[in-house]
Amino acid sequence: MAWFGATVPGSSRASDREQRxxxxxxxxxxxxxxxxxxxxxxxxxxxxxxxxFSYRLTDPAGREFVGLRNYAVVLSDSLWWxxxxxxxxxxxxxxxxxxxxxxxxxxxxxxxxxxxxxxxTAILVPYGIVxxxxxxxxxxAFARDTGFVNGWLGLVxxxxxxxxxxxxxxxxxxxxxxxxxxxxxxxLTGLVQVPAELHEAAQVDGATRWQLFWRVTLPNMKxxxxxxxxxxxxxxxxxxxxxxxMTSGAQYTETVSFLAYRQTIGRTAIGIGSAVSMxxxxxxxxxxALFVKVFGVDLSRVGAP
Amino acid sequence: MxxxxxxxxxxxxxxxxxxxxxxxxxxxxxxxxxxxxxxxxQKFWPTSFTLExxxxxxxxxxxxxxxxxxxxxxxxxxTISVALSTLAAYAIARLEFPGKKAILEIALAIAMxxxxxxxxxxxxxxxxxxxxDTWLGLILPYMSFTLPLSxxxxxxxxxxxxxxxxxxxxxxxxxxxxxxxxxxxxxxxPGVFTAxxxxxxxxxxxxxxxxxxxxxxxxxxxxxxxxxxSGASQFQQPAVAIAxxxxxxxxxxxxxxxxxxxxxxAGLTAGAVKG
Numbered sequence: 001m002a003w004f005g006a007t008v009p010g011s012s013r014a015s016d017r018e019q020r021x022x023x024x025x026x027x028x029x030x031x032x033x034x035x036x037x038x039x040x041x042x043x044x045x046x047x048x049x050x051x052x053f054s055y056r057l058t059d060p061a062g063r064e065f066v067g068l069r070n071y072a073v074v075l076s077d078s079l080w081w082x083x084x085x086x087x088x089x090x091x092x093x094x095x096x097x098x099x100x101x102x103x104x105x106x107x108x109x110x111x112x113x114x115x116x117x118x119x120x121t122a123i124l125v126p127y128g129i130v131x132x133x134x135x136x137x138x139x140x141a142f143a144r145d146t147g148f149v150n151g152w153l154g155l156v157x158x159x160x161x162x163x164x165x166x167x168x169x170x171x172x173x174x175x176x177x178x179x180x181x182x183x184x185x186x187x188l189t190g191l192v193q194v195p196a197e198l199h200e201a202a203q204v205d206g207a208t209r210w211q212l213f214w215r216v217t218l219p220n221m222k223x224x225x226x227x228x229x230x231x232x233x234x235x236x237x238x239x240x241x242x243x244x245x246m247t248s249g250a251q252y253t254e255t256v257s258f259l260a261y262r263q264t265i266g267r268t269a270i271g272i273g274s275a276v277s278m279x280x281x282x283x284x285x286x287x288x289a290l291f292v293k294v295f296g297v298d299l300s301r302v303g304a305p
Numbered sequence: 306m307x308x309x310x311x312x313x314x315x316x317x318x319x320x321x322x323x324x325x326x327x328x329x330x331x332x333x334x335x336x337x338x339x340x341x342x343x344x345x346x347q348k349f350w351p352t353s354f355t356l357e358x359x360x361x362x363x364x365x366x367x368x369x370x371x372x373x374x375x376x377x378x379x380x381x382x383x384t385i386s387v388a389l390s391t392l393a394a395y396a397i398a399r400l401e402f403p404g405k406k407a408i409l410e411i412a413l414a415i416a417m418x419x420x421x422x423x424x425x426x427x428x429x430x431x432x433x434x435x436x437x438d439t440w441l442g443l444i445l446p447y448m449s450f451t452l453p454l455s456x457x458x459x460x461x462x463x464x465x466x467x468x469x470x471x472x473x474x475x476x477x478x479x480x481x482x483x484x485x486x487x488x489x490x491x492x493x494x495p496g497v498f499t500a501x502x503x504x505x506x507x508x509x510x511x512x513x514x515x516x517x518x519x520x521x522x523x524x525x526x527x528x529x530x531x532x533x534x535s536g537a538s539q540f541q542q543p544a545v546a547i548a549x550x551x552x553x554x555x556x557x558x559x560x561x562x563x564x565x566x567x568x569x570x571a572g573l574t575a576g577a578v579k580g
Contacts, residue, residue: 120570
């Protein structure tokens with residue numbers, strides 16, 4: 001409950017005051033609340049509604065109520081499942097690698113003496129950089145006609161974006177580079193909170209460095225760890241920008257977000273596209289629920305993403 | 306000896322982190338400085354530097370209009386979003402009212418929202434009410450999606466403000482406005498500023514809304530323009546020009562990071578993860 005604390009100490013006679021406070025509270029939060037809902041609740045309700053119709057923007061007259069047929073069409077199409085598999089693969093690979101590198105970076109940032117400011121500033125650059133710019137940079141780095149990667153690896157003429165696995169590696173590289181800093185900053189917050197006495201006590205007991213890390217450090221920053229993983233998993237599952245810029249879904253690298261975009265905006269098939277959008281929305285909710293239930297992530301303890 | 310070794314390890318680690326963070330930035334910069342012959346040589350740095358690509362990019366109305374759109378839309382969205390979230394965060398940090406918890410939970414849910422699932426219906430609605438391809442059509446979604454982050458950052462920040470100071474100043478004879486203006490505002494300003502930087506990053510970074518809700522240079526922001534520019538390959542070698550444009554949109558980000566490193570970290574971790 002720490003999250004919702006900090007209230008003005010009220011006196012018991014102040015029911016009038018309480019009322020005023022209540023009204024002021026609503027007045028101050030109303031504009032932000034309304035704006036948040038305007039562009040989220042209304043469109044998602046509308047997406048739900050539209051997903052029940054056969055409806056293309058190019059043929060508004062042919063709009064027809066079809067019930068859940070769009071969902072049946074999507075869920076029985078292997079394209080949907082392949083995109084889900086690709087998205088899950090990207091999610092698992094990027095989050096796993098980011099956890100490892102993010103943890104290593106957090107430890108460097110935690111223990112470093114000289115040059116701390118430089119390291120902490122540098123690490124923020126990928127976080128702040130526009131995702132499209134990061135994706136373009138990596139695309140040109142890998143591309144046969146503009147890149148240096150082939151030169152460095154001695155691959156001469158390898159076409160990275162003509163194969164599934166190499167395209168996927170390039171996409172994951174771009175994602176990992178861009179988001180590891182965020183992961184490492186969250187992990188660093190957890191690392192700082194591990195009490196130093198615990199380390200000293202364990203060292204006195206003759207623990208090795210390795211044991212220290214696995215038995216003392218990690219268990220004591222479980223909260224930060226799980227929150228970082230949750231946020232990054234949800235974020236990775238929504239991957240769109242890098243795929244759009246690097247492959248446009250070619251070589252079977254299409255993700256769920258990209259499919260939703262391609263159906264609604266690309267093909268203006270609003271009905272079926274909305275069904276894909278709803279399924280995307282539901283899978284994100286499912287992942288979040290899974291984290292809360294299975295791993296017991298306490299969302300009320302979460303502050304910023 | 307082992308002390309020295311440890312020091313060397315950390316120096317190496319630090320150099321690794323810095324190198325990791327800056328390599329793709331250095332690469333896009335290097336690419337933007339390459340002239341035609343260097344592009345395909347499979348080397349990192351150009352053999353001769355040229356500013357020709359920057360000249361070409363700034364001479365292209367496609368890019369300059371996108372730059373104006375990006376700056377304008379991001380600044381307007383940031384200003385309004387931060388103003389609204391300041392009011393809300395103040396109420397959440399200082400007042401007791403029913404629905405407070407619900408607002409924070411909804412904000413959290415919205416931050417996890419897959420934005421792509423909204424663009425279909427928004428595209429449809431915006432077209433029918435005339436918001437499609439306008440600044441306002443982008444400002445509204447940017448506000449909705451930055452409000453949660455800013456409300457968290459600010460309410461965490463406001464909760465740490467020693468509000469007794471305000472009363473103390475009033476006891477000393479200051480009016481309540483003076484107490485607010487001279488005591489509270491200076492303490493609160495850094496938090497508001499942090500929220501503004503993070504909000505600006507979000508708006509500046511957006512791509513999904515940018516490509517879905519615009520169709521011309523009237524409102525199209527730079528990230529969207531970059532992607533479409535690269536799609537059109539009638540240019541002989543658009544890579545270097547796009548690289549130059551990419552460097553231009555990266556400059557404000559790097560400047561903000563250099564100037565406000567500590568505040569950004571504080572904002573990202575504000576109120577996060579207790580225990």
